[in-house]
Amino acid sequence: MTQFPLVEPDIGRNRSLMTGQKITAEAIRAMKGRGERIAALTAYDFPMTRLLDEAGIPLILVGDSLGMVVLGYPDTTHVTLAEMEHHVRAVARAKPRALLAADLPYHSYQTVQDAVANAIRLVAAGADAVKAEGGREILPQIRAILDHGIPFFGHLGMLPQHVLEEGGYHVKGKNEPEHQALLADADTLVEAGAFAIVLELVAPRVAGEVTRRLPIPTIGIGAGPDCDGQILVTPDLLGLLPWYSLKHVKPRLNAAEQMRTVVQQWKEAVEKSHAS
Numbered sequence: 001m002t003q004f005p006l007v008e009p010d011i012g013r014n015r016s017l018m019t020g021q022k023i024t025a026e027a028i029r030a031m032k033g034r035g036e037r038i039a040a041l042t043a044y045d046f047p048m049t050r051l052l053d054e055a056g057i058p059l060i061l062v063g064d065s066l067g068m069v070v071l072g073y074p075d076t077t078h079v080t081l082a083e084m085e086h087h088v089r090a091v092a093r094a095k096p097r098a099l100l101a102a103d104l105p106y107h108s109y110q111t112v113q114d115a116v117a118n119a120i121r122l123v124a125a126g127a128d129a130v131k132a133e134g135g136r137e138i139l140p141q142i143r144a145i146l147d148h149g150i151p152f153f154g155h156l157g158m159l160p161q162h163v164l165e166e167g168g169y170h171v172k173g174k175n176e177p178e179h180q181a182l183l184a185d186a187d188t189l190v191e192a193g194a195f196a197i198v199l200e201l202v203a204p205r206v207a208g209e210v211t212r213r214l215p216i217p218t219i220g221i222g223a224g225p226d227c228d229g230q231i232l233v234t235p236d237l238l239g240l241l242p243w244y245s246l247k248h249v250k251p252r253l254n255a256a257e258q259m260r261t262v263v264q265q266w267k268e269a270v271e272k273s274h275a276s
């Protein structure tokens, strides 16, 4: 049987396949002080993680966008912790040099006990850090996760796990109460000890203000150019999901169309070939 050299046998469990030091949460935080922009992407499986790591992406997120872009759910509220663990394990097998963050999924951090137990499960599956959506309302959970030595990645602005209550994906920070709430939540995450914060669908002027105000990096998605970094859902960047389009992403590849063409050409070649 063919042996595929997927993982070099001499690579130890804690060593990266990429050369260089493993990137830590502290290293991501320090990029802001040096004025270095942070390009982050999502991954859900082994090969994509290797490709992103080989391309030098310093921060890889196993996002609960998994639910929509891989598992076919209508939104992220259907994603379970077991599904997240399964994909975190696959991603971690690539042993990326990048910091590997994973989302705590819907309803997995409603209490401090759940937040800690489930963050520990994601770390046991291979995550280096966890992300959860919200600010002041989840402060006890964030503190408890950090007290257990698990680096915490914040997420403010449009919170996809609240899409059903909110009735859609709406830009945040356009009015004064939302603007003030974002500033207060961002300050709370910094004081708690988050190493970075995703700002999703935040009015660009407010995202810029939050970015200038905070000592830790902001990583924007649909939040304008003035964040310390940007994150995208990788299949959106690659044009793998042609069934919808998003205002904040211009696909840089038409992977879906290229895949269809290659598959059709191969199918026709098989159908035309003769048995020898």
Ligand code: KIV
Pocket: 042, 061, 062, 063, 064, 065, 066, 103, 198, 200, 221, 231, 232, 233
């Ligand atoms: O789930 C996800 O992929 C995310 C990113 C969009 C930041 O949270």
